[in-house]
Amino acid sequence: MFDTPELNAFRERIRSVLREKLPADVREATRCGQLIERDRLVAWHELLAADGLLVPHWPTEWGGQGWSVTQQMIYDEEVAMADAPELNSVTFDMIGPVLVRYGNPAQRKRFLPAIASGRQWWCQGYSEPNAGSDLAALATRAERRGDHYIVNGSKIWTSYAQYADWMFCLVRTSRDGKPQEGISFLLIDMKSAGITVRPIVGVHGWVVFNEVFLDNVEVPVDQLIGEEDKGWTVAKSLLEFERLKLARIGENKRRMARAKEAAMTRTDDGVRIADQPWFRSRFAELEMRLIALEANAGRFIARQQAGEKIGADVSMLKMRGSRLIQLWEELTVDALGPEAMPLSPDWLYAGADAPRQDSLAGTASSRRFLARGYTIAGGSSEIQHNILAKQVLGL
Ligand SMILES: Cc1cc2nc3c(=O)[nH]c(=O)nc-3n(C[C@H](O)[C@H](O)[C@H](O)COP(=O)(O)OP(=O)(O)OC[C@H]3O[C@@H](n4cnc5c(N)ncnc54)[C@H](O)[C@@H]3O)c2cc1C
Numbered sequence: 263m264f265d266t267p268e269l270n271a272f273r274e275r276i277r278s279v280l281r282e283k284l285p286a287d288v289r290e291a292t293r294c295g296q297l298i299e300r301d302r303l304v305a306w307h308e309l310l311a312a313d314g315l316l317v318p319h320w321p322t323e324w325g326g327q328g329w330s331v332t333q334q335m336i337y338d339e340e341v342a343m344a345d346a347p348e349l350n351s352v353t354f355d356m357i358g359p360v361l362v363r364y365g366n367p368a369q370r371k372r373f374l375p376a377i378a379s380g381r382q383w384w385c386q387g388y389s390e391p392n393a394g395s396d397l398a399a400l401a402t403r404a405e406r407r408g409d410h411y412i413v414n415g416s417k418i419w420t421s422y423a424q425y426a427d428w429m430f431c432l433v434r435t436s437r438d439g440k441p442q443e444g445i446s447f448l449l450i451d452m453k454s455a456g457i458t459v460r461p462i463v464g465v466h467g468w469v470v471f472n473e474v475f476l477d478n479v480e481v482p483v484d485q486l487i488g489e490e491d492k493g494w495t496v497a498k499s500l501l502e503f504e505r506l507k508l509a510r511i512g513e514n515k516r517r518m519a520r521a522k523e524a525a526m527t528r529t530d531d532g533v534r535i536a537d538q539p540w541f542r543s544r545f546a547e548l549e550m551r552l553i554a555l556e557a558n559a560g561r562f563i564a565r566q567q568a569g570e571k572i573g574a575d576v577s578m579l580k581m582r583g584s585r586l587i588q589l590w591e592e593l594t595v596d597a598l599g600p601e602a603m604p605l606s607p608d609w610l611y612a613g614a615d616a617p618r619q620d621s622l623a624g625t626a627s628s629r630r631f632l633a634r635g636y637t638i639a640g641g642s643s644e645i646q647h648n649i650l651a652k653q654v655l656g657l
Pocket residue numbers: 385386387388389390391393394395396418419420421422634635636638639640641642643644645648
């Protein structure tokens with residue numbers, strides 16, 4: 263699908279930039295599956311930004327290169343295969359494109375250059391303790407008082423809120439009409455008085471998630487995106503921006519390579535894992551699934567390039583791509599056997615003093631647990647099944 267002379271040359275250019283620019287310590291930490299702290303990630307963003315590779319999918323007016331979906335997918339694949347950190351999609355794929363489409367000129371000017379520089383970090387304040395899949399049930403409220411809102415409530419599962427400078431947040435501004443009708447989309451400075459971020463340590467040992475409490479937080483009205491009570495349209499559009507990318511082909515290929523490496527370097531009873539029938543059949547099945555996923559993603563890309571509507575059946579890409587990531591992680595853990603069991607907090611973080619570790623076994627269990635989230639975040643697999651059943655199959 264991606265095999266044309268132009269696209270091959272494009273791929274080669276990306277590859278060589280990544281080879282040249284990616285700092286060895288960041289590559290090693292990513293390869294080991296360690297979590298990298300904010301400062302080093304920001305430094306990496308800055309390096310990419312200098313080459314125009316941080317937000318290449320944005321319009322040129324705002325520092326992007328207006329890439330096609332195909333180019334973006336090749337880029338994501340090369341980033342994954344180079345063991346470069348996955349870029350924070352909340353910042354670069356969600357709020358950036360939302361501001362491009364829905365921000366007023368002052369809002370765009372204020373935020374887009376800062377995001378494109380790589381130095382500003384965003385988090386997403388959608389989910390609440392009683393509003394996840396049923397997001398329209400959200401209860402965090404914002405009351406207008408003159409030229410600002412007063413926001414009260416709490417958010418949960420807010421990824422990397424501990425790193426964030428800003429949060430885009432869904433708040434309830436009205437209880438009239440359908441639940442979707444009284445929701446607004448606000449940008450909130452994480453340094454505002456009244457915000458408390460409480461980390462949640464995951465079963466994998468990392469702090470990815472947080473609770474965010476908002477207690478009489480003042481938000482200037484010029485930080486409202488779009489119209490008051492009409493935030494649902496803005497909120498939904500976030501998903502559109504990355505529907506095709508949710509197949510996560512690159513991340514799947516990276517995991518396939520790790521599973522293979524584990525099997526080639528480990529033995530059981532003197533026999534290489536890669537030569538054992540159980541491994542070979544599972545690997546072959548997953549590889550076939552990946553080939554099918556890529557072919558399927560190609561169909562949707564072709565539709566998009568032909569100017570056709572993408573359609574609700576695109577849900578299958580998210581459903582299949584996220585489950586496949588979990589299956590690769592499980593295969594790697596099984597290939598490593600007891601070696602995958604230890605879970606040392608020292609191994610998980612990639613601070614400058616982090617001890618050296620085996621690049622495959624050190625974080626294998628953690629990564630496996632972390633991968634559980636893929637079939638929940640961004641609309642769980644059950645919700646994707648519902649969409650396919652109702653909107654595609656008409657059940
Ligand atoms: C890795 C990860 C990162 C996340 N990051 C963020 C973030 O940065 N910001 C943010 O706002 N949120 C974030 N979330 C939260 C995520 O959006 C929610 O977890 C998700 O929407 C599901 O909501 P819930 O956890 O409340 O589960 P619930 O909605 O309570 O669902 C519980 C179970 O019931 C099933 N279920 C629910 N409704 C139906 C239905 N109608 N039909 C069939 N089954 C159903 C679900 O599939 C699930 O299995 C993140 C989650 C994960 C896992």
